[in-house]
Structure formats: C-alpha cells, structure tokens
Amino acid sequence: MRAFLFASLPLLLACSSCQSEPESQPRPLPELVWTRPFLENRHLVSTRTPVLSSKGVIYSPREVSERTNRLRSYGKQTGDLRWEFTDFHPAATYSLIDRTTLHQTGEILALTIGPVRMGLNIETGQKVWEASEFDNSNPLNQTFGNHFIQTHTTTYPQRNPDYHLGLYDGNTGEGDIIYHSYGDSIWRNGIDFPLLDVHASGDTILYVAGYSYRPDSILAFPSLKAINLTQDTLMFAHTSQSLPGLDQGALYLVNGKLILAGSQLRAFDPETGAQLWFRDESTSGRFCHVVGNHLLTYTGYQGETLSRIDLETGNVIWRTEAQGELFESRIEIYEGTVYLTGWQKLYAFDLLDGSKHWEISSPHQRTDSDAYFADVLAIDQETGRIYLSDYRYALCFQL
Numbered sequence: 176m177r178a179f180l181f182a183s184l185p186l187l188l189a190c191s192s193c194q195s196e197p198e199s200q201p202r203p204l205p206e207l208v209w210t211r212p213f214l215e216n217r218h219l220v221s222t223r224t225p226v227l228s229s230k231g232v233i234y235s236p237r238e239v240s241e242r243t244n245r246l247r248s249y250g251k252q253t254g255d256l257r258w259e260f261t262d263f264h265p266a267a268t269y270s271l272i273d274r275t276t277l278h279q280t281g282e283i284l285a286l287t288i289g290p291v292r293m294g295l296n297i298e299t300g301q302k303v304w305e306a307s308e309f310d311n312s313n314p315l316n317q318t319f320g321n322h323f324i325q326t327h328t329t330t331y332p333q334r335n336p337d338y339h340l341g342l343y344d345g346n347t348g349e350g351d352i353i354y355h356s357y358g359d360s361i362w363r364n365g366i367d368f369p370l371l372d373v374h375a376s377g378d379t380i381l382y383v384a385g386y387s388y389r390p391d392s393i394l395a396f397p398s399l400k401a402i403n404l405t406q407d408t409l410m411f412a413h414t415s416q417s418l419p420g421l422d423q424g425a426l427y428l429v430n431g432k433l434i435l436a437g438s439q440l441r442a443f444d445p446e447t448g449a450q451l452w453f454r455d456e457s458t459s460g461r462f463c464h465v466v467g468n469h470l471l472t473y474t475g476y477q478g479e480t481l482s483r484i485d486l487e488t489g490n491v492i493w494r495t496e497a498q499g500e501l502f503e504s505r506i507e508i509y510e511g512t513v514y515l516t517g518w519q520k521l522y523a524f525d526l527l528d529g530s531k532h533w534e535i536s537s538p539h540q541r542t543d544s545d546a547y548f549a550d551v552l553a554i555d556q557e558t559g560r561i562y563l564s565d566y567r568y569a570l571c572f573q574l
Contacts, residue, residue, distance in 0.1 A: 202512045202523050202532045205561065205572035209254035210538070212568050213247070214238060224505050225553040225562045225569075226277045226284060228297045231257050232553065232562045233277070233284065234569055244288065248300060249569055251555065251562075258300035264291040266307065278323040280345020285323055292325065294348055304348035317370070321345050324369060327352075340369055340381070353404055354381055370426040370433075372445070378405040382426050382445070384435055397421045399435060401448060411448030418450070425460040429486050430468050436460050440472075442486065452489040464506040464513075466526070471513060473502045481515070483529060493529035504550035509559060509574055519547035521563065537565040 213236035226233040231248035248257040266289050278285040283294040283303060293305040317324050323345055329337045343350030354369075370382040381402045399421060401410040415421040424437020433445040440454040459473035466483075469492060474482045481502055483492040504516040512532060513524040519540070523532040539546035551564035559574040 202510075202574065204533055204535065205521075205574050207538060208560065208571040208573050210568050210570045211249060211254045211256070213564075224277075224551060225564070226279050226297070227251070227553055227555055227562070228279070228284075230298060232569070232571070233297070234551070234564060235277075246284075246295070246300065248297075251558075251560065251571070254569065254571060260295060260300045260302070262302065263288060264293070264305065264307065266290050278318045278345060280318055280321045280323060283321075283345045285343070285345040285348075287325055292343070292348065294345060303346075306348050318345070319371060322350075324371065326369075338385075340383075342371075354383075354402065370428060372428055378403050380404070380410070380445070382428075382433060384424055384426050384437070386423070397423055399443075399448075401433075401445065410446070413448060420455070423460075424458070425463065427463065427465060427470070429465050429470070432486060434470065434486060436463050436470070436472060440470075440484065440489065442489065454484070454489045459502075462505055464508065466508065471506050471508075481513070481524065481529065483526075495524055495529040495531065504548075504552050507552055507554045507561070509554050509556065509561075512574075514552065514554065514561060514574075516548040516550060516552055516563070521548050521552075521561075537568070537570070539565055539568055543567060 213234070228248070230251060232251050233246060233248045235244065235246050237244055243261060244263050246260040248259075249255065250257055279297065280294075282297055284297040285292065285294045287293075291305060291307045294303045295301065296303055321344055322342055324340060324342050327339045327341060329339070337355065339352045340354040341350055342353045369384075372380045372382070374380060381404050383400045383402070384398075386397055397415045399413040399418075401412075402408070403410055413421055420439060421441075422438040424435045424439075427434040427436065428445060431445070432451060433443040435441045435443065436458040437460050438457050440456055440458050442451040442453075443449065444451060456474050462473055464471040465486075468486050470484045470486055472482055472484065474480045474494075479496065479502065481495040483494075484490070485492055502515055502517045502522075507514045508526060511526045513526050515522055515524075517534075520534045520536050522534045524530065525532060537546045537548055546565040546567045549564050549566050551562075553562045554560070554574070555562075561572045561574055563570045563572070
C-alpha cells in the first residue's frame with residue numbers, strides 16, 4: 176500500500192503557498208456584494224478559513240452554547256444557501272469543527288473532527304466516505320493533489336501516546352500509515368505539521384518538526400527530522416539539545432531550502448540538515464505565505480507586526496506595525512496587495528513596500544458590537560471576490 180501511495184503522489188509536492196510576485200497597484204476600498212446571517216440571534220464560532228468550490232463558499236458555523244456542528248455552502252455569486260450538512264458521527268459531538276482543517280481534494284471536501292475523518296461532495300454536501308480507526312485524529316494544513324496527510328493518536332493509561340502519520344486519498348478516504356512516531360509528538364499546539372517532498376530520484380521524503388520524549392519520562396524537547404520513506408532511512412535529526420534554541424514550528428520547502436517558522440526562523444539544507452541561517456524572531460508558523468523567495472509572516476511576541484523576509488539571507492525587507500491591533504489570520508495576496516484580518520478589521524497592504532492601503536470594519540459593527548472580522552479569509556483569484564466572517568455573518572466583498 177505504501178509503495179502505491181508514494182507512486183501515486185503528484186509531482187506538485189512543492190510548497191503549495193508558493194507563488195510568483197504580482198505587480199503592485201493602488202487598491203480602492205472593497206464593495207460589499209452580499210452578507211448572510213449564520214443563525215438568527217446567536218453568537219457563533221466559525222471555521223478558520225472558508226473553502227471555495229466552483230460555485231460555493233463553505234463555512235462551519237456553530238453556536239457557542241450548543242453541540243451541533245454544521246457545514247454550510249453559500250453561493251459565491253448571491254450568497255444563497257446551497258446546502259447544509261449536520262450528519263456527523265456521534266463521536267465527533269464533543270469536538271469543535273473550527274479546530275479542524277478542511278481539505279479540498281478534487282471534488283471532495285475532506286475533514287477531520289475528533290476521531291473521525293470523512294469526505295463530502297463539495298458541490299452537493301452529500302457524504303461520500305467516513306472512517307475512524309484511532310483514539311483521536313489531528314488535522315493538518317497539507318494537501319497534495321488529491322491526497323492529504325494527518326496524524327493519529329493511540330493513547331495509553333500509564334505511558335506517553337503513540338503518534339501515527341497517515342496519507343489518504345481525499346476522493347475515497349483510502350490510505351495507509353506511512354510513519355509511526357512512537358514516543359514522539361509530531362503535532363502539537365496546532366502549528367506543527369509534517370511536510371512531504373518527492374526528490375528527483377523519486378524517493379519520498381518526510382520532514383517532521385515536533386517533540387521527542389525522553390525515554391521513561393513525560394519530559395519532551397523539540398526536534399526536527401528528515402526521513403526517507405522510500406528507503407526507510409533517517410537522513411538527519413536535530414534536537415534542542417544538539418541545536419540550542421530549536422523550537423516547534425511549521426515547515427516550508429522554498430527554492431532548495433527547508434524553512435522552519437515558529438518561535439524562531441531557521442533555514443536548513445533539506446538534504447544534509449545543515450543550518451544555513453538563523454533569525455531569533457518569533458513568527459506565526461502556520462500563518463505564513465511564500466512569494467517567490469520571500470516569506471510573509473507575522474512577527475513579534477503577539478504577532479503584532481507583518482514582515483516580509485528574504486529567505487536567501489533571512490534579512491527583513493519591510494515591516495508593518497499593527498499599531499495596537501493584533502494580526503491573526505491567513506494571509507492572502509491578490510494583484511500585488513496583501514489582505515489579512517487583525518482584531519476586528521480587514522487590512523490591505525502593498526506587497527512591495529508594506530504600506531497600508533486601507534482598513535475597514537465589518538458593516539454589521541454599527542449595530543452589533545460582537546460582529547468583528549474573524550481569522551476567516553479566502554479570495555477567489557478569478558473574480559477578485561473576498562469571503563470573510565464576522566462571527567455572526569458570512570460576507571462577500573468585491574476587491
């Protein structure tokens with residue numbers, strides 16, 4: 176099964192957030208196209224990032240005081256409700272869907288909630304497959320063509336849990352465990368995730384940033400490993416003991432460099448593990464966006480600064496201070512402009528120099544003080560429409 180999965184992986188396992196740098200140009204204020212309430216007279220917790228299909232935009236609204244998870248698809252053009260899905264496995268009742276990651280794999284929306292992973296037809300909302308084999312499953316922000324990866328946990332009463340990494344076909348849910356990490360945590364605090372790459376030789380390489388537990392102890396220390404899954408060999412390994420200051424973070428492969436973005440920013444040779452440069456600056460980890468050979472990321476103790484960093488040297492190209500507002504969303508780029516949400520607002524910055532074009536609040540804040548923009552952001556690159564949430568409403572603007 177493992178050989179089949181590796182052979183079927185597409186050759187686009189390069190960084191999915193990498194893109195060439197578009198030409199910057201002045202951006203006018205966006206125009207509100209439509210807005211729809213999630214549920215009447217209820218305060219909601221919404222999904223992290225909307226998922227765009229050819230016809231709809233999918234959110235996961237959930238009322239704070241109840242235990243009903245929902246997926247809702249609204250029409251991208253008009254905001255009309257297209258479908259709603261609530262038929263989740265009973266084991267998923269106590270898990271919030273906003274803590275999961277939604278994976279779009281072809282025509283299937285694959286997701287994990289609690290111990291259950293499942294796939295829905297993205298245009299109709301009909302359940303296509305469902306599976307559950309482990310005590311718990313931790314979703315990951317990674318898809319590769321029609322495949323996605325995630326970790327599973329097997330718990331024990333008097334010892335550290337075992338972690339298993341699975342690779343699955345989003346269309347069918349079928350797959351296999353490709354790596355067992357006994358005693359090592361390969362997912363922690365929602366920002367660490369493995370990274371797969373296919374070398375020119377055809378070998379599949381797994382990079383893991385996580386935590387290693389000391390034998391017979393609950394103490395753990397950060398680690399970075401590279402494993403050749405095809406040859407079943409360890410390429411290199413670092414720990415905070417051998418590399419002082421090493422900490423958890425998200426991994427990116429950019430132009431022949433392995434980037435670890437977390438409480439520090441580091442670049443490694445992906446073949447040998449040699450550290451190429453180091454920047455002692457906290458980054459947002461999973462909220463990074465790669466543009467060419469540069470990285471857009473939130474820096475500072477609380478992510479109060481947006482920075483553009485040259486990945487060849489680690490030098491800062493520009494910084495934009497938030498002036499008291501905290502940046503906390505996924506970063507999106509459209510026609511040379513950087514879009515993101517901070518506390519209560521939507522911002523637009525110039526990609527070339529970091530200057531701010533504008534900032535706006537939710538139009539619903541005039542009558543509802545709780546209606547502020549959440550870390551929910553997606554842009555349709557073909558139409559220039561941006562989809563957001565302010566915890567009570569789904570919104571669409573034309574850029």
